[in-house]
Amino acid sequence: DQQVKQNSPSLSVQEGRISILNCDYTNSMFDYFLWYKKYPAEGPTFLISISSIKDKNEDGRFTVFLNKSAKHLSLHIVPSQPGDSAVYFCAASASGGSNYKLTFGKGTLLTVNP
Amino acid sequence: SAVISQKPSRDICQRGTSLTIQCQVDSQVTMMFWYRQQPGQSLTLIATANQGSEATYESGFVIDKFPISRPNLTFSTLTVSNMSPEDSSIYLCSVRNTGELFFGEGSRLTVL
Numbered sequence: 328d329q330q331v332k333q334n335s336p337s338l339s340v341q342e343g344r345i346s347i348l349n350c351d352y353t354n355s356m357f358d359y360f361l362w363y364k365k366y367p368a369e370g371p372t373f374l375i376s377i378s379s380i381k382d383k384n385e386d387g388r389f390t391v392f393l394n395k396s397a398k399h400l401s402l403h404i405v406p407s408q409p410g411d412s413a414v415y416f417c418a419a420s421a422s423g424g425s426n427y428k429l430t431f432g433k434g435t436l437l438t439v440n441p
Numbered sequence: 442s443a444v445i446s447q448k449p450s451r452d453i454c455q456r457g458t459s460l461t462i463q464c465q466v467d468s469q470v471t472m473m474f475w476y477r478q479q480p481g482q483s484l485t486l487i488a489t490a491n492q493g494s495e496a497t498y499e500s501g502f503v504i505d506k507f508p509i510s511r512p513n514l515t516f517s518t519l520t521v522s523n524m525s526p527e528d529s530s531i532y533l534c535s536v537r538n539t540g541e542l543f544f545g546e547g548s549r550l551t552v553l
Contacts, residue, residue: 331483361541370445370533370544371484416484418542428499429542431483 330354331419333432341440346404348435350417353398357419361429362391362402365414374415375402407439443468443536445545453551454524461520462548464534469514474542475507476533484533490517524552 332351340346350360358379363371377384377391377400384391390403404411417432444467454460464473475487487507488498496509510518521528529552534545 329483363544368450368546368549370447370535370546373541373543376541418484428486428489429484431485433481433483 331417331430331432333417333435335435337436339438340407342409343406346407346437348402348415350400350432352419356421358422359420360400361418363416371416409439409441412437412439443538443543445534447534447545447548449548451549456525458524459520459522461518462532464517464545466515466536470536473517474535475519478531526552528552
């Protein structure tokens, strides 16, 4: 049973336009959400996160929105750049406990066309 | 952030053999984590490596198959034992720092 779902395996957008990557989760205990970006032959790199006490977090061109009632979050990239082309992973965790465990989605391959 | 180095970056292995992956961090960390990403799948936590104690394994992963060492606060190894083609994956070492996980570049194993 996948607790974190990224239903779009791929997304293609034009340079300068907005990229919207979506993520749904089923575990109501999740209260911290992260997005990671992964280039080929590299490990995932942390991009942006959001706590469940917020519904929006912005960092430059990247904004994450959280809709707790819908158990849905999205990552907006605007404007999109060719260098943003990568696989984006959504991840979630439940606070508490000594083991910091992230549950990941399968990822969405974003391609930004020049 | 933390700088994490993994060795090997990739390898091709024969069925039935074992391979040890090394992970070196540039700072002392209490917990190190080992993840696996099978083709087309999400990253899955294998185990948490604690310095001075046995690793804590997630459901579906056992010590006999994935023995882990953690001799000090900057180093850990993961061994994939008695490999089969199903073990072909990217194995990633990670550490936690200021709330986020930082990952090594991964070790891509192909088992023939």
